[in-house]
Amino acid sequence: MATATQAIPVDENVSKYVAKKRQMLINGKWVDAASGKTFPTYNPATGEVLAHVAEGDKEDVDRAVAAARAAFDKGPWRNITPSERGRVIWKLADLLEKRLEEFAQLECLDQGKPLGLTRMVDIPTSIDQLRYYAGWATKVEGSTIPISAHGAKFLAYTLREPIGVVGQIIPWNFPMIMATLKLAPALATGCTVVLKPAEQTPLTALMLGELIQEAGIPDGVVNIITGYGETAGAALAAHPNVDKIAFTGSTEVGKLIVHAAAGNLKKVSLELGGKSPNIVFHDAEIESAIPGAANAIFFNQGQVCCAGSRLYVEDKQFDKVVDGVSQLASKIRVGPGMESTSDMGPVVSEEQMNRVCSYLESGFSEGAKAVTGGSRHGEKGYFVKPTVLVNTNEKMKVVREEIFGPVVTVMPFSDVDDLIAKANNTPYGLAAAVWTRDIKKAHRTAAALRAGTVWINCYGVLDSAMPFGGYKQSGWGREMGKEMLELYTEVKSVCTPIS
Ligand code: NAI
Ligand code: MG
Numbered sequence: 230m231a232t233a234t235q236a237i238p239v240d241e242n243v244s245k246y247v248a249k250k251r252q253m254l255i256n257g258k259w260v261d262a263a264s265g266k267t268f269p270t271y272n273p274a275t276g277e278v279l280a281h282v283a284e285g286d287k288e289d290v291d292r293a294v295a296a297a298r299a300a301f302d303k304g305p306w307r308n309i310t311p312s313e314r315g316r317v318i319w320k321l322a323d324l325l326e327k328r329l330e331e332f333a334q335l336e337c338l339d340q341g342k343p344l345g346l347t348r349m350v351d352i353p354t355s356i357d358q359l360r361y362y363a364g365w366a367t368k369v370e371g372s373t374i375p376i377s378a379h380g381a382k383f384l385a386y387t388l389r390e391p392i393g394v395v396g397q398i399i400p401w402n403f404p405m406i407m408a409t410l411k412l413a414p415a416l417a418t419g420c421t422v423v424l425k426p427a428e429q430t431p432l433t434a435l436m437l438g439e440l441i442q443e444a445g446i447p448d449g450v451v452n453i454i455t456g457y458g459e460t461a462g463a464a465l466a467a468h469p470n471v472d473k474i475a476f477t478g479s480t481e482v483g484k485l486i487v488h489a490a491a492g493n494l495k496k497v498s499l500e501l502g503g504k505s506p507n508i509v510f511h512d513a514e515i516e517s518a519i520p521g522a523a524n525a526i527f528f529n530q531g532q533v534c535c536a537g538s539r540l541y542v543e544d545k546q547f548d549k550v551v552d553g554v555s556q557l558a559s560k561i562r563v564g565p566g567m568e569s570t571s572d573m574g575p576v577v578s579e580e581q582m583n584r585v586c587s588y589l590e591s592g593f594s595e596g597a598k599a600v601t602g603g604s605r606h607g608e609k610g611y612f613v614k615p616t617v618l619v620n621t622n623e624k625m626k627v628v629r630e631e632i633f634g635p636v637v638t639v640m641p642f643s644d645v646d647d648l649i650a651k652a653n654n655t656p657y658g659l660a661a662a663v664w665t666r667d668i669k670k671a672h673r674t675a676a677a678l679r680a681g682t683v684w685i686n687c688y689g690v691l692d693s694a695m696p697f698g699g700y701k702q703s704g705w706g707r708e709m710g711k712e713m714l715e716l717y718t719e720v721k722s723v724c725t726p727i728s
Contacts, residue, residue, distance in 0.1 A: 235569040237344055243334045246436060247280040253289060253455055254438040256296035257448025263288040268457070270431055273341035273575040274565035274610045282431050285456035287464040290423065293452035297394045297421040298470050300449030307391050307419030315366035318416050321444040322359035325352065325437070332433055336405055337566040339432045341574040341611070342529055344566050355409035361693035362413035369418055369714055374722070382728035389718040391419035392496060393472030396465040398458070398486070399434075400478045401427035401577050402532040408434045410708060411475055412451065418717040423452045423471070425462055429577050431455040458482065469493045475716065476500070477534075480656075480702050498706035498716045500534065501699060502631040503659030506652035507537030507688060508674065511545040513664035517686065519553035522637070525662065525688035527561060527615050530576050531635035534703075535660035537688055539628060540639045541648055547641040551619060554637065555600040558615035563606045575611040576634055582611035585634030589616065592627035596620055597638070623651055631657070649677045658700025662688045681707070
């Protein structure tokens with residue numbers, strides 16, 4: 230007997246949106262690529278083409294940067310009052326809230342993740358980010374500095390000024406969250422932007438462009454270029470008239486961005502990969518550690534830079550945790566995001582599915598065992614079964630490299646010093662978690678972990694107000710929180726004798 234599925238009807242505006250070729254936003258106009266080329270974006274639940282999108286490349290990036298440069302230099306945006314900028318960004322959040330369902334559906338169709346997730350997490354988070362940084366527009370302050378130079382009296386103060394034209398290159402795992410997280414602080418500080426969404430998921434950023442216009446953000450302040458990384462992305466990263474590049478994606482491409490930026494020494498911030506250790510001590514509240522560990526890796530099909538992909542469990546509790554996480558994994562209902570019966574959707578693309586499956590093969594060939602999962606799910610669409618791997622160790626590729634899929638490796642430990650050494654033995658340093666009832670042990674371990682975020686007795690808690698970013702090869706700089714304003718401002722010292 231076939232299982233009953235609950236297909237959610239597609240909103241009429243969303244159907245209309247994907248039926249039309251989508252253009253790019255340059256200088257307040259919706260335009261085709263200069264080459265006239267387009268590329269398809271797919272629905273990963275079916276593998277079918279969802280929409281055709283303008284394929285921008287260097288020439289389009291040149292046009293967009295010229296528009297952003299003129300908008301910055303003439304200053305319609307940075308010269309309005311901070312209060313007005315904040316009000317416009319808040320209005321953008323309100324407009325997005327009104328069309329939450331459309332954005333949630335479009336994100337689900339283009340990215341694959343369950344509609345429940347885009348309704349409850351992705352779009353609400355985007356709205357929150359816009360409001361959080363709308364509030365900062367009026368609070369980007371300098372300071373006064375008591376200086377001692379020349380033994381004379383001086384008045385010295387700092388100004389925080391917008392950094393200028395910003396290129397923003399974002400990935401496909403949280404397309405809207407990435408777009409708003411990048412745009413909001415840039416707009417709040419008075420910068421102008423060229424945004425390049427990922428080629429796998431360009432649609433919601435483009436639809437956001439319509440709201441950006443409706444909110445009253447002046448032409449040229451936000452330009453949105455769709456296209457491939459090697460062409461459009463690379464042209465933006467190398468562009469001599471871009472003052473700063475903000476990138477989220479793979480560590481490999483992060484390094485290319487750094488090289489590309491060297492030509493004009495533009496400022497660079499990077500949010501890159503991770504292989505985050507999730508550590509369960511024997512004295513943890515196991516009833517919350519087990520679902521916490523499952524959610525740490527299976528949320529968003531495991532396509533999360535801070536996913537808890539290396540689960541370390543103190544040996545006394547090892548079997549219980551492996552068993553608990555595996556049981557939860559095997560109960561996850563995998564299916565199209567637009568069916569209300571799906572807990573987990575497909576991974577983003579055929580390429581990503583193949584990448585995840587080849588990691589599984591590599592794990593098995595090195596001796597890993599799947600307690601549950603371990604392969605593709607079904608034959609249509611790009612689904613991967615939630616997978617729990619044991620018999621793994623630090624020498625294996627599945628333990629060392631970012632898989633970016635629903636695959637967790639579980640390893641036992643007994644000695645704490647050895648555990649910390651193993652947890653830190655990675656080129657990454659994005660996040661980590663510790664589960665224990667012992668408060669001293671919790672904070673001692675948090676201090677010993679080389680990671681930008683450490684969760685204690687929880688996992689994956691992120692907030693617009695809390696800084697996030699990587700140690701080591703997980704990145705440069707911190708996003709979210711007031712720290713993120715530093716990425717979009719230059720500090721100017723001003724000083725004058727007053728005696
Ligand atoms: P990617 O790093 O290639 O893509 C991210 C963005 O960079 C996209 O907008 C892409 O168009 C752009 N890009 C690609 N090459 C570029 C270049 N040479 N110059 C400028 N921009 C460029 O990531 P990809 O290939 O889609 O995924 C591969 C792996 O990267 C994943 O399996 C995962 O391990 C990691 N990844 C990490 C993310 C994170 O949030 N830290 C997000 C996406 C991927
Ligand atoms: Mg797509």
